[in-house]
Amino acid sequence: MTVAEIRDTKRERRGWYLYDWANSPFYSSVTTVFGALYMSSVAAVQAKSDITRNGDTPCADPAGVENKLQNCDVSLFGLHFPAGSVWGYLLSVATVVQVLVLPIAGAVADRSRHKRRILGGFAVLGAVATALMFFMAGGNWQLGAALFIVANIGYGASLVIYYSFLVDIAGPDERDAVSARGWAFGYLGGGLALALQLTFYLGRDALGVSQGTAVRICFLTSGIWWLLFTIPVVRALPRTQVPVAVERGLSVLTAGFAELRKTVAAAKAYPLTLAFLGSYLVFTDGITTVVSVSAQYGKDELKFSDEVLIVTVLVIQFVAYAGGTLHGLVARRFGAKRTILGSLALWILVIGSAYFVQAGRPLQFYAVAIGIGLVLGGTNALSRSLFSQMIPAGKDAQYYSLYVVGEKGTSWLGPLVFAGVGQATGSFRLAIVALVVFFVLGLVFVWLVPVRRAIEAAGNRPPAVL
Known part of the structure; x- marks a missing residue:
């Protein structure tokens, strides 16, 4: 008999549903809408600054009216690429980083007695990094890029652990309904947050707020939303779990790396x-x-x-x-x-x-x-x-x-x-x-x-x- 079958899980399920609600604005608002809208424009400001400093005009249009800043190059670690490509490259880098980090996070979580604390830690990491994107202003796109990558680590790792709680709170006959309800709440939360933010963004002129500042406020509120709604999630989820035994002399982190290798090999079975x-x-x-x-x-x-x-x-x-x-x-x-x-x-x-x-x-x-x-x-x-x-x-x-x-x-x-x-x-x-x-x-x-x-x-x- 599983833990989910011998314990009253109503409160735990309500908390589990709420995490889909909590993290959805990061995907729906930051990644899908406002990140793509703002990141390239900030990089373009940096491109303009570089052109002015160097006295070059490689991006000027034929009429010389304005610089085609999205096609101007920005640089990072000696690499040069168009400002308009920053967001696409950033998404790719964030994905690669997640591929490297998430398996380790999963292996460590399975070996800890306090899985919900690990979820909360990654959620706080992602939410704080998202909120700090508020300070990405002027041409400082590198700060925003670094924070977005950190936020993606928190987002992806917390999802891995969040998904794994499904086994703890629902038996085999209940998981479809529980999973579907959580996903539904996620879209409702993401939609509500995005609607409020778009209302503010589209009405920014009446409030005397610039376009850039409006987007940065949306980053801030997405992080705050994520953080605040994660608190009841962590309080509601199961306090402890029975972890897989760790070999004597190994720390949880070391055992996590070792178990990852075993998992990849054992999955073939x-x-x-x-x-x-x-x-x-x-x-x-x-x-x-x-x-x-x-x-x-x-x-x-x-x-x-x-x-x-x-x-x-x-x-x-x-x-x-x-x-x-x-x-x-x-x-x-x-x-x-x-x-x-x-x-x-x-x-x-x-x-x-x-x-x-x-x-x-x-x-x-x-x-x-x-x-x-x-x-x-x-x-x-x-x-x-x-x-x-x-x-x-x-x-x-x-x-x-x-x-x-x-x-x-x-x-x-x-x-x-x-x-x-x-x-x-x-x-x-x-x-x-x-x-x-x-x-x-x-x-x-x-x-x-x-x-x-x-x-x-x-x-x-x-x-x-x-």
Whole structure:
């Protein structure tokens, strides 16, 4: 009998749901909207300063009216690159750093009696770094870049440990509903925070606040939101856990490194678990890409205004709350695997319909956004809970570190396909449709995985409905 089956977990579950709510503004506001909006402009100020100091005008346009600062070079550690590329490179570096750090964080967490303290520590690290991005002003983009990387470490590591608590607070038959509810609350929290911040940002002139200052305040409030809502999370989660035994003479950190090597080697003994993980990595790359390029598709291909794109982002966030809740209810009746397969089929229909959206018809674009929102949260939430069933006992954080690292490590392929098809065909319509291949392959791969056998092979009891 598991800990979740012999303990009243209502309070712990409420706290667990709340962490999705707490950290979501970092992704929805800082990473998706305001970081991309502000980082390159700060780097451009640095580029202008360098040009003025050196007496050069390599970025001046033919008429000499203004500098094309986004194309001007900035430098870091002897490397030179255009200011407009800073955000893209920063996202790549942050991903690489997470790939190096997260497996160690997971291994250490599984070997500690105080996993919730580790979660709280990483959450505070991420929240404080996010809030300190408020001080990224003028041309000091390097400070913002360093803080963003630190915030990403806190965000990713806390998610690894947060995911692993699912096994502690929910039995096999309850995890789909619990995971879906947490994901739904995350989108609701992220949507609410983003709506408040966008209201402030769009009304900044009436308040006498400059654009840069408004963005920096949004960074600050995102960090404060994350920090404040993490406090009740840490108080509510299980106080202690029974850790995997650490070899005599080894510290928890040293044992974490040693266990990481063992986990990677031992994972080969669970090929069906790895098969499901591989299937997830295929379709989640498609999901991440659709979310990240939807604004570009709306702006460059369909010629929508920024106001339409902002409304679209909010529509997706709030509809995803209903979609996540709905997926939990459907999974209770039909099982997680069948629900994921149905959700992937809907993804194929939604992305296919995006091809037919006409320029200047925002209602059609909103309809696609509603479709994305309905399947967005639920697909990932049920994948998270189904994967938890396939993890060997005591290895939860370690396997979830592989889960998150794999997700980060493959997140470059979808954008590459989108950009490559767009460049080759000259049409983002064909590029968006090309992403359907990720969902088709994901559907086929998930269908082929015998999840009941995978769960039993990991030594766990399968839920009654799969």
